Amino acid sequence: MTSPGAGSPSTASSGCDTFWHGSAPTWLPVRARVRLRPPRGAGRESRRANESSVTRIYTRTGDSGETGLFGGARVSKDHPRVRAYGSVDELNAVLGLARAAGPSQEIDAILERLQHQLFDLGAELATPDAADRAGGHIARATPERVAALERDIDRFQDRLPPLRQFVLPGGTPAASALHHARTVARRAERAIVRLASSEPVNPELLKYVNRLSDLLFVLARAANHAAGRAEPTWTPSA
Structure with a gap:
């Protein structure tokens, strides 16, 4: 996973739940793929280009009954x-x-x-x-x-x-x-x-x-x- 602010925008898709992280992290309780917001100090154009956005609601990665935690670990949805x-x-x-x-x-x-x-x-x-x-x-x-x-x-x-x-x-x-x-x-x-x-x-x-x-x-x-x-x-x- 690309670290926040290290060039191109990084994404973190967990299958069932997705998390923003970086300078202003939050937790999205939806099935979505989210582009990370650049940290403070990034150029204005970079911040505008990498604004957080939900691009897809379903990912299919949770269809086997597992979901992803922040950091990449996979666990049962139970x-x-x-x-x-x-x-x-x-x-x-x-x-x-x-x-x-x-x-x-x-x-x-x-x-x-x-x-x-x-x-x-x-x-x-x-x-x-x-x-x-x-x-x-x-x-x-x-x-x-x-x-x-x-x-x-x-x-x-x-x-x-x-x-x-x-x-x-x-x-x-x-x-x-x-x-x-x-x-x-x-x-x-x-x-x-x-x-x-x-x-x-x-x-x-x-x-x-x-x-x-x-x-x-x-x-x-x-x-x-x-x-x-x-x-x-x-x-x-x-």
Whole structure:
């Protein structure tokens, strides 16, 4: 694989999943062949000529039930690492549904930020080797990002009435989608825990996904509260 910025544009096709890498890597959860963006410092014409673009959606390289990880390794599509970043991809899609449901501008801005960060998480999970993560400048989960989630949780929690009963998922379309998202976040967390039992995983990544599910629960409550919608609560069976 040609290194970023080393002459002609390089491509990285994994069959099922493709990753940008170089100065601004991300993870594309689609079957595509992607041309890499040149690093900063490249000439203007070079940057324009090598602008990232999806040229083909299907590649046929995953037809045997395997997919490629960043760095070139081939694994089963049922591999714990693929399950982990696949769950993160699903979570990102559910956040898109939540945004389409029309939450407040404040919540929507947070969800957009989270979607970008989930792409970073997907890239990190799809990169098994630490050297590849460093060489490709993969954005990693950090204590700062975890702390930002905690600040969001505290800010919204302070505006909400205290919980006295268990809340049922529901209410407005946005709140319902956010409840759905928090359950997918928990599933993604379980998938990452499983991966961590057999391979090294950045501990901040686990913390991030854990806090993210908490934030999504608080945002679901906030969406109902902002709409003046009473939260459905659990009534124990007699």
